[in-house]
Amino acid sequence: MSQLSLPLAHLQTEPHHAHLATRDRLQALLQEDFDFQGQYAAHATHNLHPFPAKFPPQLPRRFIQALTQPGDVVLDPMMGSGTTVLEAYLAQRTAVGFDIDPLARLLAQVKVTPLPLDQTARTAAEVVVEARTALAQPDAVAQSLDQRFNPKSRDFIHYWFPVQSQLELAALIQAIERVESSTIRACLQLAFSATIITKSAGVSLARDLAHTRPHKVKEAEWRSPIGLFEKRVGQNLAAFAAMGWTSAPTQLEAGDAQQLPLPDASVDLIVTSPPYASNAIDYMRAHKFSLVWLGYPIEDLSQRRREYVGGEALDDFSFEPLPDYTAEVVAAVEKADPRKGRVLHRYYSEMTRVLREMRRVLKPGTCAILVVGTSTFKGQATHVQHCLGDVGQALGLDLVGIAERRIDRNRRMMPARHGGKTGSQIEERMHEEYLIGFQKPAYVRCLN
Ligand SMILES: C[S@@+](CC[C@H](N)C(=O)[O-])C[C@H]1O[C@@H](n2cnc3c(N)ncnc32)[C@H](O)[C@@H]1O
Known part of the structure; x- marks a missing residue:
């Protein structure tokens, strides 16, 4: 894929001062060290229940503190165990979160609800x-x-x-x-x-x-x-x-990040980490072990699993057109393995809808940070960070920067290597991940 070059943004913004200041701040933030290796991450209610691929609390905290004020609305549309929403709550921001997974919603809700x-x-x-x-x-x-x-x-x-x-x-x-x-x-x-x-x-x-x-x-x-x-x-x-309870309001619901029940221009910051492509971390496959006891019939859970972003089911799926660079990446995978290529196209289609919703709900001039891992499909790199940057730009978001961080594998639960296989793709792909920083333009002028 080395012959591919990133496309030029086809939208340009007409920034004003506040917008520029925010952009500069995000750009500077993305230069910081986000590894947090060995740092304590179990404060407050962060560790009530295991959850795979949580990001460290310090990560959303840094963006929340630098890019928002108390009272501002911080959204995580795929909140998982609720790391962003808990940090937003602790920092007196209005924490808004959605997840399609019932266990994620229960976990996030319990984390921010005071108890006698x-x-x-x-x-x-x-x-x-x-x-x-x-x-x-x-x-x-x-x-x-x-x-x-x-x-x-x-x-x-x-x-x-x-x-x-x-x-x-x-x-x-x-x-x-x-x-x-x-x-x-x-x-x-x-x-x-x-x-x-x-x-x-x-x-x-x-x-x-x-x-x-x-x-x-x-x-x-x-x-x-x-x-x-x-x-x-x-x-x-x-x-x-030991929790530092605050009076910050929260709105945590079951919901699909591709269709958020939020008004336009109502959010001050998004910090989120979408699932990996191709079910690399299959949340429902694990969560059904306890959800079945909590009253969810097993066949409903299996059906629900098909709706998670990054799933592999292709029947009745509605694909989105992809911008050129991303379409080329998908085509290269499709050439090596047609089905895998379609699965990747599904992922970028779902993420197109997620990013479109993120753009809609953000206030003009505010930012979204996506934390993503990349992977290799049939020997072809999927370049997830560049593709999502490409998709976001095609939807009219400004791509401010992409930063890399090392994952602390001792702390973070990621898919393990099985069968003594060395150098497996899963192991390789999960040592680092990327922070993609977007800003919603304050004013948009279309150059095309
Ligand atoms: C990588 S995890 C998020 C982890 C989170 N950052 C944390 O620290 O716990 C991705 C989450 O996306 C959720 N998800 C998958 N498809 C979704 C959808 N269509 N709408 C909302 N959430 C979805 C999964 O259930 C999972 O909880």
Whole structure:
């Protein structure tokens, strides 16, 4: 792809002073060091639940502090675990976030919702007692477990969870569902979920869940879900106790970044990291392990998975025309592997719609920062950072700069290498990522 050259922007702005100052500030920010290697990242409620490919809190914080004022609206349209929205909240900005993933929404919401700590601790202890009492009659719990799930969900649970774990989880979730306060219930659901989705060994027979390429082990040392739940509630309550609560408003919803329910020109800053192309991190594949317990039928979750940005399903997909440079990158991949090329075209089509929405909701003169990883498809580099820069420019955003940062792999959960394969593409592509800085023009004059 080295013969490709980046296209010239075909839109030019007529800046005024404030606009220029913001542009200069963003340009200078992009020169800073964003590696944050070894720096503490678990403050406030950032670590309530594992989540793959979180970015470090220092990253959104730097842009929020430099580019917005208290009260301004900071948006993350693909908020994931809520790193941007939590940092916006802590900095007294209005935090607005969307995600298509129900677990992401639950997690982000719990992170910014104040809790009555003593009452939550008491309720958690009662939940544990209720679950243990129910387990004194295992047949009744087994029966309730069968009634709770439809056949597909039941098969899934029987396949992936040891029988004793199934019983404990069923007794626990039923006790949690009886909790009256929705705030406390959400906090306990999250602790429950964190016994299943873990960095290493959880209570299912799936391994590498947080790396999102689950594989089943035949045997595993049994770990009591109730014991893990108690431990996780204790850890999370300690985080809540140390949290610097503010009065900043938040608006966190389930939603599609390709169609944001926000008015035009209503946002002061966007900091976001979209998924990788081609399901490199498959959120739903991992999250369904706890969502099925939280009441989502397994077939609905599989259907929903097709709607995530970066998915591989191509039937009935509505493709967008791509600007020249990006179209050339897609064509090169398509030549090596037609299906992979179409999957990449799907990704850039979805990101076209996301960037179009971002441009619409930003106020004139304000900025969006996208953090992206790139990858290799069939030996062809996908140049994600340049393609998204290209797509953004074609939509009328100013591309202010692209910076590179090294990922701290010791901290960040990324897809792991399997089978002792060295130099795998996944490993190679996940050592660094890129920050793409855009500004929405204050005034636009079309040169074409
Ligand atoms: C890389 S993660 C974001 C991680 C986040 N920056 C953090 O620190 O936790 C990408 C997120 O995009 C979400 N996503 C995928 N498709 C989406 C869509 N169409 N609309 C909104 N969110 C979507 C995924 O569910 C996932 O949570």
